[in-house]
Structures are given as C-alpha cells and as structure tokens.
Amino acid sequence: MSEIARTRREWLLSERPASRLQARLGRAYVTWRRFSSNRLAMVGLGIIVALLVVAALADVLAPQSATIGDLKNARLLPPSSAHIFGTDDLGRDILSRIIYGSRLTLYVVALVAIIAAPVGLLVGTVAGYAGGWIDAILMRITDIFLAFPKLILALAFVAALGPGIENAVLAIAITSWPPYARIARAETLTVRNSDYIKAVQLMGASPFHIVLRHIMPLCISSLIVRVTLDMAGIILTAAGLGFVGLGAQPPLPEWGAMIASGRRFILDQWWVAAAPGGAILIVSLGFNLLGDGLRDALDPRSGGQ
Amino acid sequence: MSAAISITDLQVVYDRFHALNGVSLEVEAGESFGLVGESGSGKSTLLRAVAGLAPVSAGTISVNGQKLGPRRDKAFYRQVQMVFQDPYGSLHPRQTVDRLLQEPLAVHGIGDGETRIQRALDEVGLGSGFRFRYSHQLSGGQRQRVAIARALILEPSILLLDEPTSALDASVQAEVLNLLEEVRRARGLTFLMVSHDLAVVTHMCGRLMVMRNGETVEMLSAAELATRQASHDYTQRLLAASDGFVRHPGTFSPG
Structure with a gap:
C-alpha cells in the first residue's frame, strides 16, 4: 500500500x-x-466542507421542520435535549432552521461569486490591457461604484427591485465587483509589458486571445483568494439585508433574518439570536481561514518559480 | 540577392525622446547582421521597431520586398520572429513547454502540432523529456533553447535576436550561439542581432553597424572589426572598452 x-x-x-x-x-x-x-487553512476547509455537507443533507439532518412550529407548546423554549438550540417565538426548532439556513447562505455566496468575479475579471483585464480611453472609461465607472457605501447601495437596489433573496444577491453582486476589477487591472498592468506577452503578440495573436488565454489565467489565483476572503463580507451583507428586512422574507430561515426576529427578546431569550449569530461567525471564520491558506498556496510570487 | 530587411530614415520617438534618429540599413537574405553600441544607443529599439513593438514616427521598413504599415498582419509574423534577451522573462510562468510551442501553431491554425513540436524540440537539442515541464523547471540555457524553438516553429525566414546570450553564463553562451549558427546554416535564415559583446558579434555576424544615441556611427565588416580597422573614434573606444580594464603601469601606486 x-x-x-x-x-x-x-x-x-x-x-x-x-x-x-x-x-x-x-x-x-x-x-x-x-x-x-497550513493547519488553520485545513480547519477553514473543514468548516466549508461541513457547511456543504450540512446544506446537501439538510433534509436528513434537520430533526424538525424549519417553517412549521408548535405555537401552543413550544414557544421560546431554552436549549434542551429535545431542542438543542431552543425554539423561537413561533415555536420552531432553531437547530433545524440553522441547518436549512445553510442552503440560503451557500446560495447567496455562490451566486454572488459567480456573478461578481467574472464581471470584475473581464472589466479589469480589458481595461488594463487596452489602456487609453477604454481604461479611463471602465475604471471611472468602477470608481463610481466604489464610492458608494456597499450596504447602502445594496439597500437602494433592494428598495428599487423589491425585497427578496434573489434581489439581495443581485444587489450584493452589483456592489462587490469593483474591487475585483481593480485587482485584475493591477495584475494585468504588471504583466502586459512583459516579454512573454510580447512574444505572444509577435505570434500575431489577437488582443482578445491574449487577454483570454494569457492574462486572465495569471489574474485568476489572486482573484480566487480575494473572493474567498470576501465571502465572509458577503455573508454579513446578506445577513445585514436580512436583518433590516430587505433580504430573505419570512418564513425562509435566513440567518440574518433570524437574528433580527430574535432581537426583540434578546435579554430574556438570548438563544434565539445567539445560535444564528454563532453560525454566521463560524462560517465567516471558515472562509477567512480558507482564503488565507489559498493566498499562501496560490500566490505566484511565493515559491514555485 | 535581394534585401531581406530594408530600413530607410527610421525614426522612433517616445514622449519627445528620439530613440532612433534617421537610421538606414539593408540586410541581405541569408546574411547575419550585427548591431552594436552601448546601452541606450537605440539598437534594441531598432529591433523592436522591425518587430512592430516600437512606435515608428517616420521612415519605412520593408521585409522581403514588402513595405510594412503600422499594423502587422499574420503573414508578417510567419516571416519574422524574435528571440528575447531575458529567458527568465520571455516564457509564460504558468505554461508548459508544450503549451508554449502549441500557441503559435494555434494562432496560425497549423494542424500537425505533434510532429512540429517534436521536431522543434529535437532541433534545439531538447529531448521530449522537456516537453511537459514548466519554465521554472528549466535552467537559463534550456529556457533560451525553448524560446528559440518557439521562434522557429513558425518557420520564419528572418530571426531578430535581442542579446540572446547576455543573460547566460559563459559556457552556456557558446552552446546557444553554436545552436543559432547551426539553424541559420541549415535553414538559410537571415539574422538581425543586437549585442553589446563585440566578441559575440565578430563570431556570429558578417557585417555590423555601430550605433550611438539613436544614430549610425559606422558600418563595418566583421573582418575589419577583428583586425581593428575602425575608422571612427567612437568604435575605437568601444573596442578598447571591450578589452576590459587595463591597468596602465605607473599610474597606480599602492600604499
């Protein structure tokens, strides 16, 4: 063996x-x-893998329904063997809600990453490689988006589009691509005048081909690192939108919305807000540790060449 | 024989700085022509202007009888290829040798990739064991061989060499120069070679041009250079400088 x-x-x-x-x-x-x-990075990876498993097996793992509670007998019960994290004001098992809520968290994080990262990558590499007025226009648009406070802009978008988790995703994606464009542009500027890009130009390759096949692969690793580190922020923004009531709508078990509903009895029934808060903390920490580990492993400047 | 490269009154201006100031040059087909001069004399700029990498503000460049416009077409790149000075910077850090050599074939839509890559690697003395390595797994001399293979895989008739050996140590330098000489003879290539090393130019080139401050100082044959029959004062000083530091007896007293 x-x-x-x-x-x-x-x-x-x-x-x-x-x-x-x-x-x-x-x-x-x-x-x-x-x-x-890197031990800590492996811990981060473990947390994210656990999140994926929990989300995939939510139907098996959750002991009770996430949306239907026992209003008569089970309102605001403290943690016990029957309800490990207690129950909320509608008599729903909080553990089950957190388990189902992991799906929403993953949904938000994945969709934002899929929308924002490619947009930022495309804008940044095209601006950096083309230079001149194309660069000026694209980067001024980026600057305008960067000048808005992220959560406020997301709030404005959700207010305009209507509350709901899809619109929250869209709003977060629209506000989170500019930093990716900045990073991609900075990376592009460092490589666009290098001899290996000149060599590809000398083969007669088109600018489109050079950006797609030679520049983008070089930007991707630093972008992956940045997106992973931003995941925690995305979760918190989604939770924040949920908290002010513009994200996921009841009865969806979104973690931020759960904290918002627990706010009213936070002094007497602390577990209602504490459990989803802890879940957000652990998952955010997991993404941060994973991102740090990926930065050390993928950084093209450290080792490898 | 017709001129492979013909340059008349070429000017290159970067932000009002005249990098090249009215340089004219004719290189015959099959000839090996050298450009020498100190740093900043414009010799590399001349090479880059031919390749289309420097902004030409006046003058004309013709390759194989065809006048070049500001934009080069694909046919041009099949005639003219370039080998860069620094083999550590001219190979993509995330691509294998295989991918590097495939790229020009893909861009020009050439089909028989397998045999061409195999042949190109054999030609520069790298076996197939090097084919799937990344550039960081290669030594400086091996990298430069890959760069030469990449330039040759499109079967150009003209090779632009920008100090191809100055980043390599002495023993590897000789190997790479011999390799270049071999492929030139085998394929009847035209070389336009930049170097600040007069010994390299004397060894490789039939004729050469001495440049200073973006202008031509004089044209010489290699034989004239070897016997030091330079008419111009600047060339004489360049020759003296290439001998290295010589201590004049009596001018230095220790203690």
Missing part, C-alpha cells in the same frame, strides 16, 4: 512529466501540499 503511495507521489512530483495530464496533476499536487501544510 505504502509502496503504491510512494510511486504515485514520485509520478506526481516527476521532474520529467511524460504527458500534459501528468504535468497538470503534478502542479496541482504541489499546490495542495503547500495548502495542506
């Missing part, structure tokens, strides 16, 4: 890969080794 593991590692770390696949896997393996040697 260990013999097989050793030969596999030798194959991955080979200085003379024999195929495209081996070269790519070898590189991924080196990155993984650098990442996994």
Whole structure:
C-alpha cells in the first residue's frame, strides 16, 4: 500500500512529466501540499466542507421542520435535549432552521461569486490591457461604484427591485465587483509589458486571445483568494439585508433574518439570536481561514518559480 | 540577392525622446547582421521597431520586398520572429513547454502540432523529456533553447535576436550561439542581432553597424572589426572598452 503511495507521489512530483495530464496533476499536487501544510487553512476547509455537507443533507439532518412550529407548546423554549438550540417565538426548532439556513447562505455566496468575479475579471483585464480611453472609461465607472457605501447601495437596489433573496444577491453582486476589477487591472498592468506577452503578440495573436488565454489565467489565483476572503463580507451583507428586512422574507430561515426576529427578546431569550449569530461567525471564520491558506498556496510570487 | 530587411530614415520617438534618429540599413537574405553600441544607443529599439513593438514616427521598413504599415498582419509574423534577451522573462510562468510551442501553431491554425513540436524540440537539442515541464523547471540555457524553438516553429525566414546570450553564463553562451549558427546554416535564415559583446558579434555576424544615441556611427565588416580597422573614434573606444580594464603601469601606486 505504502509502496503504491510512494510511486504515485514520485509520478506526481516527476521532474520529467511524460504527458500534459501528468504535468497538470503534478502542479496541482504541489499546490495542495503547500495548502495542506497550513493547519488553520485545513480547519477553514473543514468548516466549508461541513457547511456543504450540512446544506446537501439538510433534509436528513434537520430533526424538525424549519417553517412549521408548535405555537401552543413550544414557544421560546431554552436549549434542551429535545431542542438543542431552543425554539423561537413561533415555536420552531432553531437547530433545524440553522441547518436549512445553510442552503440560503451557500446560495447567496455562490451566486454572488459567480456573478461578481467574472464581471470584475473581464472589466479589469480589458481595461488594463487596452489602456487609453477604454481604461479611463471602465475604471471611472468602477470608481463610481466604489464610492458608494456597499450596504447602502445594496439597500437602494433592494428598495428599487423589491425585497427578496434573489434581489439581495443581485444587489450584493452589483456592489462587490469593483474591487475585483481593480485587482485584475493591477495584475494585468504588471504583466502586459512583459516579454512573454510580447512574444505572444509577435505570434500575431489577437488582443482578445491574449487577454483570454494569457492574462486572465495569471489574474485568476489572486482573484480566487480575494473572493474567498470576501465571502465572509458577503455573508454579513446578506445577513445585514436580512436583518433590516430587505433580504430573505419570512418564513425562509435566513440567518440574518433570524437574528433580527430574535432581537426583540434578546435579554430574556438570548438563544434565539445567539445560535444564528454563532453560525454566521463560524462560517465567516471558515472562509477567512480558507482564503488565507489559498493566498499562501496560490500566490505566484511565493515559491514555485 | 535581394534585401531581406530594408530600413530607410527610421525614426522612433517616445514622449519627445528620439530613440532612433534617421537610421538606414539593408540586410541581405541569408546574411547575419550585427548591431552594436552601448546601452541606450537605440539598437534594441531598432529591433523592436522591425518587430512592430516600437512606435515608428517616420521612415519605412520593408521585409522581403514588402513595405510594412503600422499594423502587422499574420503573414508578417510567419516571416519574422524574435528571440528575447531575458529567458527568465520571455516564457509564460504558468505554461508548459508544450503549451508554449502549441500557441503559435494555434494562432496560425497549423494542424500537425505533434510532429512540429517534436521536431522543434529535437532541433534545439531538447529531448521530449522537456516537453511537459514548466519554465521554472528549466535552467537559463534550456529556457533560451525553448524560446528559440518557439521562434522557429513558425518557420520564419528572418530571426531578430535581442542579446540572446547576455543573460547566460559563459559556457552556456557558446552552446546557444553554436545552436543559432547551426539553424541559420541549415535553414538559410537571415539574422538581425543586437549585442553589446563585440566578441559575440565578430563570431556570429558578417557585417555590423555601430550605433550611438539613436544614430549610425559606422558600418563595418566583421573582418575589419577583428583586425581593428575602425575608422571612427567612437568604435575605437568601444573596442578598447571591450578589452576590459587595463591597468596602465605607473599610474597606480599602492600604499
């Protein structure tokens, strides 16, 4: 067994890969080794994997319904063996609501990342590579978006589009792409005059081809790091929108909305707000640790070359 | 024989700084032509202007009898390729050798990639063991060989060489120069080569042009350079400088 593991590692770390696949896997393996040697990053990864598992198996894991409570007998019960995190003012089991709420959290985070990161990447690399008036126009638009306070702009968008989780996602995405554009542009500016980009120009490649195939891959790792570190902020913004009542609407078990509803009896029934608050804290911490680990593992400037 | 590269009264201006000031030049097909001068003399700018990487403000450049406009087309890049000075900066840090060599073929829609890449690697003396390595897994000399393979894979007739060996140590320098000489002879290539190393130019080139401050100082043949028959004062000083530091007896007294 260990013999097989050793030969596999030798194959991955080979200085003379024999195929495209081996070269790519070898590189991924080196990155993984650098990442996994960081204990805290592994803790972060563990938290995120746990979140994914909980969200996927919510129907199996949740002991009770997230939306239907027992108004007659189970209002605001403190934590006990029947309700580990207690119950809220409508008699719903808080643990079940948190488990189902993980789906909403993932939904928001994933959608924002899918919308905002590519937009920022495209705007930043095109502005950085084209330069001149294209750069000026794109970056001034970015500056305008950056000048607005994020939560206030999101509030304005939600107020205009109407409350609801889809609109909250859209609002957060619209306010979070400008930093990605800035990063992508800065990275592009450092590589656009390098000899290896000049060499591709000398092959007669089109600007579109150069940006897509040669510049974007170089920007992606720093962007992944930044997006991961921003995940915590996105969760908090979504929770904030939920808290002021413009995010997820009742009876959806969104963590921010749960804190908002627990605010009224925070002194006597502390567990109603504490449990979702703790969940937000742990998941945000998980994303931050993961992002830090990814920065160390993916940073093109540290090691590897 | 017709001129492979013909340049007349070329001017390159960067922000009102005249990097090149009315330079004219003819390079015959199959010839190896050297450009020498100190740093900032405009020799690299001349090379970049031919490649289309420097802004030409006046004058004309013709390649194989065709006059070049401000935008180069794909056909131009199949005739002219360039090897850069710094092999550590001219290879993409995230691409394997295989990917680097595939890129020009993909851009020009050339089909038989497998055999071409194999042939290009063999030609520059790198076996297939190097094909799937990343550039950080290669030494400086190996990187420069990959850069040469990349330039040759489109089968150009003209190769622009921007100090191809100045970033390499002495023993590797000789290997790379011999490799360049071999491919030139085998393929009948035209070289336009920039160097500040007069020994390299004397070894590689038939004729050369001495430049200073963006202007031509004089044209020489390699034989004239080797026997030090330079007519111009500046060339003489350049030759003296290339001998290295010589202590004049009596001018220095220790203690």
